[in-house]
Amino acid sequence: GQQLNQSPQSMFIQEGEDVSMNCTSSSIFNTWLWYKQDPGEGPVLLIALYKAGELTSNGRLTAQFGITRKDSFLNISASIPSDVGIYFCAGQRIDGGTSYGKLTFGQGTILTVHP
Amino acid sequence: DAGVIQSPRHEVTEMGQEVTLRCKPISGHDYLFWYRQTMMRGLELLIYFNNNVPIDDSGMPEDRFSAKMPNASFSTLKIQPSEPRDSAVYFCASSSEVVGPYNEQFFGPGTRLTVL
Numbered sequence: 001g002q003q004l005n006q007s008p009q010s011m012f013i014q015e016g017e018d019v020s021m022n023c024t025s026s027s028i029f030n031t032w033l034w035y036k037q038d039p040g041e042g043p044v045l046l047i048a049l050y051k052a053g054e055l056t057s058n059g060r061l062t063a064q065f066g067i068t069r070k071d072s073f074l075n076i077s078a079s080i081p082s083d084v085g086i087y088f089c090a091g092q093r094i095d096g097g098t099s100y101g102k103l104t105f106g107q108g109t110i111l112t113v114h115p
Numbered sequence: 116d117a118g119v120i121q122s123p124r125h126e127v128t129e130m131g132q133e134v135t136l137r138c139k140p141i142s143g144h145d146y147l148f149w150y151r152q153t154m155m156r157g158l159e160l161l162i163y164f165n166n167n168v169p170i171d172d173s174g175m176p177e178d179r180f181s182a183k184m185p186n187a188s189f190s191t192l193k194i195q196p197s198e199p200r201d202s203a204v205y206f207c208a209s210s211s212e213v214v215g216p217y218n219e220q221f222f223g224p225g226t227r228l229t230v231l
Contacts (some may be wrong), residue, residue: 034221042119042206042222043158088158092218102171103220105158 006089006106013079014114020111021087022073029091032065032072037086046087047074048069079113085111117141119223121207127229133195136226139188140209148220149182149192150206158206164190197230204228 003081004023023032031050035043047058049065049072056063062075072089089106121140128134140147147161149161161171167184175182179198192203204227208220 038126040224042225044222045219048219077208103160103218107157 002103004089004091004106006109008109010112012112012114015079015081017079019076019079019083019111020073021089022071023089023091023093024071025050026070027056027081027091027093028069028110029093029104030069031076033065033090033092033093034061034063034072035076035088035090036090037108039085043086043088044056076111079111081115084111084113119207119209119221121205121223121226123185123226124224125227125229126229127231128197129231130198131196133163133193134201134228134230136192136205136207136228138190138192138207138223140190140207141221142155143181144209144221145213146218146220147184147190148208149190150208150222152225153203154208161192173207181189185219194228197228199230202228202230 006023010060015040033048034046035071036046037043047056047063051064051065052069053067054065060077063075086108088108090103092103119141122137128185145166148163150158152158152162159174162176162182163170164184180194204225206222206225208222210218210220
């Protein structure tokens with residue numbers, strides 16, 4: 001199925017550094033979501049964006065919904081060891097006539113933080 | 116507050132055997148999703164249900180895969196016969212009807228399937 005183009009595929013950083021990852025799509029989405037997956041667990045929602053151009057923060061996380069609605073980025077500031085995991089972007093459309101939005105996921109960014 | 120429950124957490128089976136994965140969604144949620152995660156293909160939606168009815172099964176790889184939701188609190192994903200290329204982590208997720216601008220899906224811990 002269709003996937004979003006997420007980059008980078010992996011990152012190895014030192015504790016305290018900032019991290020940036022992004023997603024692009026050829027399709028427009030109504031909503032962009034960022035999930036984190038810890039080892040051995042399912043993805044957990046970090047941030048949801050639903051307005052083009054919106055910039056949202058959640059603690060050390062900042063995410064933006066691109067103006068064209070075809071891209072989004074996630075920044076993590078002052079990384080700590082527990083930030084380790086896989087980060088996924090996901091795009092969602094709310095189809096006309098229904099209230100359900102199907103999620104399309106990026107390939108994921110594997111983040112490793114060295115103490 | 117229990118989240119999405121999946122069983123088993125790990126399954127090792129031999130090629131040709133039938134495999135059944137189980138999921139209990141969050142109580143009150145009316146959407147249920149089955150995903151497969153592999154290194155090569157990432158997270159893929161296999162099928163989803165709304166009010167126990169399959170809505171979109173276009174992601175189901177082939178006829179060897181089938182999914183059922185006999186009631187609001189239980190779903191199964193069955194692979195018969197299983198093949199080594201089916202080895203993956205299978206996630207179940209649930210959500211409720213969209214009442215805001217987005218539909219948050221809550222994921223279970225996954226079932227890691229290994230087919231030898």
